[in-house]
Amino acid sequence: MEYIHKRPSQWVLVLLLALDSTVKILTVLSILCRFVIAPLAIFLFLAHKLWREKKSVDAVEKFLRSQRALAPMRYAYTDLIAITGHFREKLGQGGFGFVSKGVLPGGVLVAVKMLLSNSRCNGEEFINEVSTIGRIHHVNVIKLVGFCSEGSKRALVYEYMPNGSLDKHIFSANGVAGRRTFTWDKLNDIALGIARGINYLHQGCDKRILHFDIKPQNVLLDRNFTPKVSDFGLAKLYPKDTSLVSMSTTRGTTGYIAPELISRSFGVISHKSDVYSFGMLLMEMAGGRRNADPRAENSSQAYYPSWIYDRLTQPEISEISTTFDIAEGERKLCIVGLWCIQIRPSARPAMSKVIEMLEADVETLEMPPKPFFSAEEPIPTISVSCLGSSSEFPAISEDE
16 A cells, blocks of 8 residues: 555656756756847848848949049048038939939039949949949030949939939920920930930940930930930940840830840840830920820820821821821921831841931931831730849840
8 A cells, every 4th residue: 555655656756857857958948049049140140241241342342443543533421421411402212222412622513322222233233333434424424423332331423413304304294295395406406415325325435335224214404404314223334346245134114125125036135225215215205205104095095106106107097187286396206216116126227327317307207117016017925934034135236
């Protein structure tokens, strides 16, 4: 009987000892997690973040050291604070960062573009801006006055453009055609200036520069409304005697991207890709509205290039519509624009030819073939699988 009474008490003792050991182990693990593992995880996270930032800074610094002969001045971040008055007057803001108005010693006005610290591609867009326009001097290309690269703080200092970007002058507030800021002669002059700027990038520099983001927002106007091509963050440089340049990402803005940048079935990427974007810009300058406008009065007017092409090539349509009246200036911009937006790069004129067309009388201009949006011409299938993938895009060719 005594043995029976002692046995349960021994089991209880064993269980209590096991429970006590478990509690001690959990306590030790809790202390380890709190004072060792958690701080170690935080340390590793911060070390990785610091390494990534340092890698980005090193890439930019390596580039800047190799470009010491650049004309633009290098500013310290404290200089930018003084120039802009602590970034008091904002000129614009977007996904890239913000732009502030500044004043250099001597009273020279500048626009300071501060880039976000989490810029992608190890500062690739910053390097593109400095390398492409740092040594360019052309009346129709924005001038880079200086730059700042101090740790993760990066900025670009441009000449100040008091009349802002072109889109503010060619589009009405609601996005549809309205009262025009410029006469047709002035619009043609602005178009000519933009074309000369792009042609200089293609032909006038030591290396050919492809902009890849020609659009109204990237054309700035000075005090006399002289246009300046700006924003070279997506630009690509290559030697003039090199015909093959690979691309691994799409470049451009929806509505202005050339078809060959989306699918190789349309042709090869070349300087004609900028020509296409310029053509889309010309169409918007002519119509005084966005090319694609779902709020148009009727569906036939929703896409301006298609609508205007029908009216330029089918006189009977304009005879039926008593409201259709096209000025010579609009006709010229439209015809040149329609040449530029041909689906095949080989069918588009080079920028030097575009300049000749804009300088010629409208009566001497021939109508181009039907662009890709024509219902009678089949459109090659666009494969969107290449967007955002690592597969290379068609190489740039000088044969177009």
